[in-house]
Every structure is written in structure tokens, then in C-alpha cells.
Amino acid sequence: MGDNMQQVDLKTVFTSSNVMQNEPLGNYTNTKTGGPADWLAFPKTRSEVAKFVDFARIHELPLTVIGNASNLIVRDGGIRGLVLILTEMKAISVSGNTVTADAGAALIETTEVAYQHQLTGFEFAAGIPGSVGGAVFMNAGAYGGEVKDIVSSVDVLTRSGEFVTYQASDMEFGYRHSLVQTTGDIVLGASFTLTPGIAEDIRARMDDLNARRAAKQPLELPSCGSVFKRPEGYYAGKLITDSELRGYTSGGAQVSTKHAGFIVNIGSATATDYLAVIAHVQATVLAKFGVHLETEVRIIGED
Numbered sequence: 478m479g480d481n482m483q484q485v486d487l488k489t490v491f492t493s494s495n496v497m498q499n500e501p502l503g504n505y506t507n508t509k510t511g512g513p514a515d516w517l518a519f520p521k522t523r524s525e526v527a528k529f530v531d532f533a534r535i536h537e538l539p540l541t542v543i544g545n546a547s548n549l550i551v552r553d554g555g556i557r558g559l560v561l562i563l564t565e566m567k568a569i570s571v572s573g574n575t576v577t578a579d580a581g582a583a584l585i586e587t588t589e590v591a592y593q594h595q596l597t598g599f600e601f602a603a604g605i606p607g608s609v610g611g612a613v614f615m616n617a618g619a620y621g622g623e624v625k626d627i628v629s630s631v632d633v634l635t636r637s638g639e640f641v642t643y644q645a646s647d648m649e650f651g652y653r654h655s656l657v658q659t660t661g662d663i664v665l666g667a668s669f670t671l672t673p674g675i676a677e678d679i680r681a682r683m684d685d686l687n688a689r690r691a692a693k694q695p696l697e698l699p700s701c702g703s704v705f706k707r708p709e710g711y712y713a714g715k716l717i718t719d720s721e722l723r724g725y726t727s728g729g730a731q732v733s734t735k736h737a738g739f740i741v742n743i744g745s746a747t748a749t750d751y752l753a754v755i756a757h758v759q760a761t762v763l764a765k766f767g768v769h770l771e772t773e774v775r776i777i778g779e780d
């Protein structure tokens with residue numbers, strides 16, 4: 478860090494963004510684990526985000542941007558510098574067949590708006606508990622659909638403070654991959670081009686997918702969704718089950734007995750517990766099947 482940031486009180490610099498100091502991120506992550514952010518803020522507008530980015534750059538303050546923290550493990554040492562959570566930027570609008578949403582809009586809410594406007598194509602995401610920004614970053618997908626199938630453009634702020642609009646073809650989407658994972662650009666919003674459909678059919682598809690999700694996934698417990706990417710030619714959950722790791726527990730983190738691809742917080746798990754379970758699962762599956770399970774969940778912060 479360039480300046481002694483402990484002496485600069487960001488609460489007095491940014492009065493309208495609910496700035497907190499030394500705030501535990503376990504209060505925000507889906508796993509309910511994670512250490513503190515030195516500074517945490519909730520910008521409400523794109524220009525507020527830009528002001529934070531400029532401030533962080535000028536003061537050489539590390540800057541981390543997160544959405545709904547549903548695909549995230551924050552190590553117990555927390556995150557140095559400034560963390561922005563974008564969930565206060567959540568407008569959704571519709572024009573013709575296009576749904577445009579701010580980065581912090583809930584993906585689930587965005588699919589509901591598409592349904593209300595009788596637009597089809599977004600149903601696959603009806604139960605994905607992320608934000609629009611996180612879904613673009615991850616190219617989130619389920620049940621045969623992916624963000625890349627419907628996104629038309631993405632507005633970002635670069636780390637040098639420039640507003641840029643990418644077309645979908647610029648975004649280098651792949652399996653749980655997008656361009657912004659390599660550039661560090663901050664997603665501010667995205668537009669999705671959908672197709673006119675029949676409201677009852679759209680509702681039926683969303684309800685069906687959510688029922689299938691509820692039947693298979695441990696939604697009653699905190700988790701970060703599928704922990705591992707699907708390895709080529711295999712299913713992570715089956716490899717874990719066949720390694721007899723269902724129910725494997727370290728501290729308060731447990732391989733779900735309902736869906737072995739999930740690790741649930743069964744009590745007072747720490748991020749360290751999560752990482753211990755992940756390491757044990759990876760080592761066991763590698764030894765038994767020779768397959769390396771790469772994490773889908775993003776792991777950030779300090780030990």
C-alpha cells in the first residue's frame with residue numbers, strides 16, 4: 478500500500494456508500510465464512526464505483542470487487558485494502574427483447590423480470606443465487622444454458638478508470654470463464670437479448686428447474702454451490718461419491734451428503750475448514766482416479 482491507509486478514514490472520504498472498517502466478510506458470503514475486509518463499501522452508482530477505483534489507484538490500495546459472494550471463499554485472514562460489494566447497484570430495465578441489469582442485480586430477480594415481460598431464454602438461471610456481474614464474470618450456467626448464450630453487451634470500468642462496453646464476442650466466454658477474469662475489469666452492468674415466449678411455458682420451465690435444484694442440492698444449508706469444475710469426461714460429484722467422501726467433515730465444513738459436489742457449513746465452519754475439505758477431496762480423488770479437481774469457487778484473501 479502506498480500511503481498509510483490506517484490514517485485515511487474512508488468513511489469521511491466516501492460518505493454515501495456505507496463504508497465500514499475491519500468488517501467480517503462472513504456476514505456477506507454464502508458460506509457464512511471469511512475474514513475481515515480492511516475497508517468495505519457498497520457503492521450505489523457507477524460514478525461512485527469510479528471514484529473508489531480512482532482513489533484505490535492513487536493510494537495504491539488493493540481493490541477487490543464482489544457481487545453476491547455465492548461463489549466465493551474468503552480466507553480467514555480477510556482481504557487487505559478496499560472491498561466493493563455491488564449489490565446496491567441493482568436496477569433492471571426492459572426494452573423490446575432486451576433486459577438490461579446493473580451488476581449488483583440478483584440474477585434470480587433478473588430472470589423474474591424477463592418472465593414478467595414474456596421473454597424466454599433466461600430460465601436456466603432462475604435458481605442461480607449470484608449477481609449479474611458475478612454471473613458474467615463466471616459465465617454462470619445450468620441445465621444446458623449459459624450466460625454467453627444470451628448476453629449481448631457488457632459495460633465495464635477498467636482498473637485505469639475507463640468506461641468500456643464490450644460486445645459478447647469480445648468477452649472470450651468459455652466454461653466458467655470470461656475475459657474480465659484476466660483483465661480485472663469491473664463489470665457494471667450487462668444486456669441480455671431474449672426471445673418473445675409464452676408466459677406459462679416460461680414459468681413452468683423456471684419452476685421445474687427450481688424443483689429439480691431443490692431435490693438435488695442442499696439449499697437448506699450455507700454453501701458456495703458446486704465447488705469444483707466438471708473435469709473433462711467425468712462428473713465431480715460422482716468422483717467424490719465414488720471416493721467415499723460424502724459426509725467427509727473438517728471442523729464445520731462437510732461434503733454434502735445430498736450432493737457431493739457441494740461443501741456445506743454445518744455449524745460454525747471457518748474458511749480454513751472449507752479449504753481443508755477441498756484439499757482432502759482433491760488429494761483423494763487424484764490418488765484414486767488420477768483426476769485433478771480444479772476449483773470453480775473463487776478463493777481470495779489471506780490465510
Ligand SMILES: Cc1cc2nc3c(=O)[nH]c(=O)nc-3n(C[C@H](O)[C@H](O)[C@H](O)COP(=O)(O)OP(=O)(O)OC[C@H]3O[C@@H](n4cnc5c(N)ncnc54)[C@H](O)[C@@H]3O)c2cc1C
Pocket residue numbers: 507541542543544545546547548549563580604605606607608609610611612613614615616617618619657662663664665694696700701702703775
Ligand atoms: C446454492 C448455490 C447454487 C449455485 N448454482 C449455480 C449454478 O447452477 N450455476 C453456476 O454457474 N453457478 C452456481 N452457483 C455459483 C454462483 O451463484 C455463480 O457463480 C454466480 O454467478 C456468482 O455470482 P456472485 O455475484 O455471487 O459472484 P461472487 O461470488 O461475489 O464473485 C465470484 C467472482 O466474480 C467476481 N465478481 C463478482 N462481481 C463482479 C463484478 N461486478 N465485476 C468484476 N468481478 C466480479 C468476484 O471478484 C469473484 O472472483 C451456485 C451457488 C450456490 C450457493
